Amino acid sequence: MIAIIDYGAGNTKSVTNVLEELKVEFIVTSRETDINKSEKIIFPGVGEASFAIRKLHLTNLFTLLRITKKPLLGICLGMQLLSDKTEEGNTNCLSVIPTVCKKFEDEKNKVPQMGWNKVKIIKKNILFDEINDESFFYYANSYYMPINEFTIATSVYGNEFSAAIQKNNFYGVQFHPEKSGEAGIKLLKNFIEKC
């Protein structure tokens, strides 16, 4: 079973629709006991960082998510929350990935980054198994995670940033695989079946 973390702000419907299509058992939850019973965790994210972290503290999930040994996939804000800190609301995050998320600030580019961008795979990873390099994925973000030692794929929007990361059992994608057509479905399938 897959636990999808619900912290009030995220649109979980798009993710659950894909899991239903893939015929995967899942539970949308903010309860520790449900997460303990699950094999994998999807940590989606739409909304604001400080609100999300506050919610994780309120539901007692903050520490659990930091130390879990289960495969976890953070999506969009869910990936950013794996960092030490984000400039959004000057928020301290889960400190899985030692980096600080920043706001896009190139004057030539509009913020949020909204639309389809090419994803370049820089380290071979099971998450991108059978997905073509430089495929397009859908983004909707104002903040980004800089490139770091755990970056496995990048995109360019003004500057190059982390499109996807992996550290041990922690995976993260800045784009929305659930909104990225066939390539996105494939990526979610890879996480569910191979990670």
Added chain:
Amino acid sequence: MLAKRIIPCLDVKNGKVVKGINFINLKDAGDAVELSFRYYKEFADELVFLDITATEEKRKTLVHLVEEVAKVIRIPFTVGGGISTINDIEQLLKAGADKVSLNSAIVKNPQLIKEASKQFGNQAIVAAIDLKKVNNQKKVFVNGGKLETDIDGLTWCQQVEQLGAGEILLTSMDNDGTRNGFDVDFLKIVQSKVSIPVIASGGAGNMNHFLNAFQIAKVDACLAAGIFHYDEIKIIDLKKYLHENGIEVRL
């Protein structure tokens, strides 16, 4: 580099897709779902649903339609028409819509943009603006284009950005339905004055019109309805054409 987006628009009236569709007999909302799926498969980058009866009849946009659409497509979509409260927005986003477009309601109550973008993120809030030339000035119209306001079009575009809208869907009522091309001159001005994405709408008649909007006005996305519904232009052919002409698109 972000790809330029092609967005088919489905005008929904009483649950049916309207604006003359001759390739498929669309009878009810179920068929709107079918059409959505087809566009998804044909490489549309996004979809927009506008409940065109909603504002004047004070009817809520169909949450059920949103749920059904969200089940079958894996690209983002926006829903608009008659949305006037935070509660409306929440319901539609929870049903699976990625964004809502707000039109008459934000003219009446501009603070709604601020509240909504704070609660749901500005990526979820699209300001839909209908403009028509009156005495050589672009004026904002509301209630499905039926009611003229005193608001200047360009000023309103800048205001919605300041209030926190994540995107502007700009429809030229003068060009809409003419098939003579987008209002490139005005779009170019708007594009230079705002720093959120701009979607051009109204007037698409051929592939060159899209190229002009992207090349000259430098808009982020183009929206059209009739030419796609009638199958006059296939989205995939349009995207190939744009690609051949140096525009980055998702293929």
